[in-house]
Amino acid sequence: MIDYEVRETNRQYWDGAADNWFGVTALPEYGVLCVTEDELHLFGDVTGKRMLEICCGSGHSLVYQAQHGAGELWGLDISESQLRNAKRHLASNGVTAHLICSPMEDECGIPAGYFDFVYSIYGLGWTTDLPHTFRRLASYLKPGGTLIFSWNHPLYGRVGCVQVEDGKLVVQKSYFDQSDTRLQLDDGEMLLRNYRLSDYLNALADAGFVLEKLVEQTDRATLAATEGLTDKMRQAQMFPLSFIVKARKGVR
Template sequence: MDKTYLEINKQSWDEAAHRFFGRNPLPDYGPLAPSEDELNLFGDVTNLNVLEIGCGSGHSLRYMDQRNAGELWGLDLSKKQIEAAKTVLKNCHSPVHLFESPMEDNPGLPTNHFDIIFSIYALGWTTNLDKTFANVNQYLKKGGIFIFSWEHPIYNRVSNENSTLLFNKSYHEEGSYYHEAWSEPAVMQQYKISTYINTLINNGFKIERMIEDVRLTKEDIQRDSNRWYSYEKAKALPTSVIIKSQKL
């Protein structure tokens, strides 16, 4: 992993954490994407041990608590996000364990312990996808479920210029790039769909389901549309990809 990138992103997320407090947590999977209420990928989580990779402000873990999950575990690179999550989760019924750590490292999480691991719009920040998926496999029980969502890799390859959609970069190009939307510099990763799927398979997972659908009701558009996630782009391109896999 690139320690420099991790240091850059940690500082950037500590600066930006307040902007993302409670934004698009479960049951949402991402802007203009179908929700868990519709997809039911988790099923019944009663008494299950769950871990969130990139837990942010803790609102998705609180959603798990409201659905009677067993143990709640979360890790996040940002100190500010972990502080926010501690506040959000302080009155949960379930035991809570939070770690300030990059997803590429194991900060002391138990192995073969979790029934479900999930990540909502965080996987694109990893500096080492293979190591991150290897960690997830190690944490899960045999037969455990891994669910994640992320911005669809084709979405930021296309720009909307005067109501015309144009490719601004090749879909085949992968690797690190600077995220330009924030005042503080941040480094994100670009992978193809096949890279996510093949890396999962190489790390001992089988793919159960992949979703690329969009939701363009008036309510969705009003809630999620902005200069980046726009109706014009979303009616032609998927905004998000959601993948459910199982540890073999």
């Protein structure tokens, strides 16, 4: 069930903090200290493909797709401030995209059965209704179309269950705790839910997707590092901080 109060709190946060996140976590990067698209090649050849980005933010991943030959580009974001930044960034790079301001859970005029790719780089976890959102995304794709997304690993982050304390990894709460966590950041407030990996995979299956790839891999440089290690790097050497999914819409 969509939680409208949580969604509105997060929309207000992104409207106020958009400039602080300009260009942060965008392709070829998928997330925190994890392998990149330059290594994974999950998209393959996107020449001429119709592509929709969910939670497009400042538009940096849309520019990346345009530079790799993508055809028609669309971007969706809940924040007007994010989309203003995206319009500016797209224009400065000579890229055209259809941008829509709407929550990802809502019907907003995006054409059905139209896209070769729907993707989201560190954005999809903001949904308050995972099964509903995956069904919505499936409706946008052509039969056989591809969904690619990344997000915080459920073990990591401000709502994850493993933290570093005095140089040790400490399980601070149950992996099964999915209650919303209220966070203060950038003089604003956000609410985050800690979905389990099984929540993502089961919701994908229920929406008619077939899993092609699940990536839980820290980048090689971090794994090999022995000096100047931060708490985040120590975590990443022990477990993934991000995960990436590639799935295909089933042909029915």
